[in-house]
Amino acid sequence: MRARYEVFDGGSPLAPNADFQKTGVDNDTSFLLTREKFHLGYTAKWFAVYGELRNSNVNGDDTPPLQGEDSFDLQQAYVALGNAKSFPVTAKVGRQELAYGDERLIGPSDWSNTGRVFDAAKLRYEDKQVWVDVFGGRVVVPEDGSFNEADFNDWFSGIYASSKTLVPIQESQLYFLSRNVAEGTSPRDIYSIGARVKSLAGKLQGWDYTGEVVKQFGNIVQSGVRRDQDAWATSVGGGYTWANAFATPRLGLEYSFSSGDQDPTDGKSQTLDNLFPTNHKHYGTMDFFSWRNMHDPRISLTLKPHKKLTCSLDFHAFWLASTEDYFYPQGGGGRKSLGYGLHPGYDGFVGSELDLELNYAVATWAVLRGGYGHFFPGSYVDSSKASRGGTTSADWLYVQATLSF
Secondary structure, three states: OEEEEEEEEOOOOOOHHHOOEOOOOOOOEEEEEEEEEEEEEEEOOOEEEEEEEEEEEEEOOOOOOOOOOEEEEEEEEEEEEOOOOOOOEEEEEEEEOOOOOOOOOEOOOOOOOOOOOEEEEEEEEEOOOOEEEEEEEEEEEOOOOOOOEEEEEEEEEEEEEEEOOOOOOEEEEEEEEEEEEOOOOOOEEEEEEEEEEEEOOOOOOOEEEEEEEEEEEEEEEEOOEEEEEEEEEEEEEEEEEOOOOOOOOEEEEEEEEEOOOOOOOOOEEOOOOOOEOOOOOOOOOOOOOOOOOEEEEEEEEEEEEEOOEEEEEEEEEEEOOOOOOOOOOOOOOOOOOOOOOOOOOOOOEEEEEEEEEEEEEEEOOEEEEEEEEEEEEOHHHHHHHHHHOOEOOEEEEEEEEEEOO
8 A cells, every 4th residue: 555645846747848837837736646456366386376456546636637547457467387496487477567677668667656567478487597588468558447458559578688697796687679569659660679787786895886778770650750760778877885884875876878869850760769667766756857868967875874764865967868859758758849849959958856765664564755856957948948938946745655464
């Protein structure tokens, strides 16, 4: 059971084109999100079955349709076959979550009130050296008042491999992903090939690192024109933890980049399709950005002053990789109205964001969480909003309680 109250001032994920606009729009909002999940499962030696119902409600959100409203629906329902301890191949078939790596491309998006699941089948080979997943399925689209069904026009499949012994100090991963959309606003055949590394805990005497790079090719239909996909993205980061100091502080640096379109008339799309990510934890907790057409250097400080309390402070600075392309929100298309659009003559600095979060484990079954974010608009936003009454900064505050039984 989870309840979260959020307050936005000056910007909102519900109306991204109104973000940072000073006058003439309603970009302030507050709402209460509640979610309950109920599950029943059974595990035997060679098989398991699992079912989960989810109820999601929103109160106070006056922007239709109610984002995150989806009363009593089937969240997961799958059968798992096999026993990896006895035989290296296992299978999972049915409605399920998919999560890989840092979830920059594939994740359950648990921050959202409905989350994300797939009607999918997955095979895994696993031994002491490596595991390899082969999967295919379709994303389930939440629709309040109707049984949630998969989008049969959107087929997603892939191969994902991981090893913790190939390089003994790190987890090494390779993947190939395919997204094939047959109909709708943007049919596409997008293929992503990538690699990810992450240091193993305790191997580097306080140091840690992570890195990921992905290249995309294929084609996509935009404004009725099929264009070749030619995009790439990367994220690299590292940090140091003072394990013997008070509050075991960790100081980290990270840089995320994703290509943007350089020329809208050249028959190519250089904007990354970031597939089905968990965005919230990567590019600022206010969720103004996604891994598309962006530069994002980040510095973070994490403290644990008590065994039950974790504090984090993050600072992001955002630039567009190309001002020939759009400023993209967390999901959906680029911002294209209320002053936003294609502005190749503008400076690409969008702004900076400061985030503070606290997480307190009251008990094994209860967690309290809260945070505050402030976004300082930059010259790109100032120029975009100059003819719309000017720019304002944005603030965000939330408190959340989670109970698990």
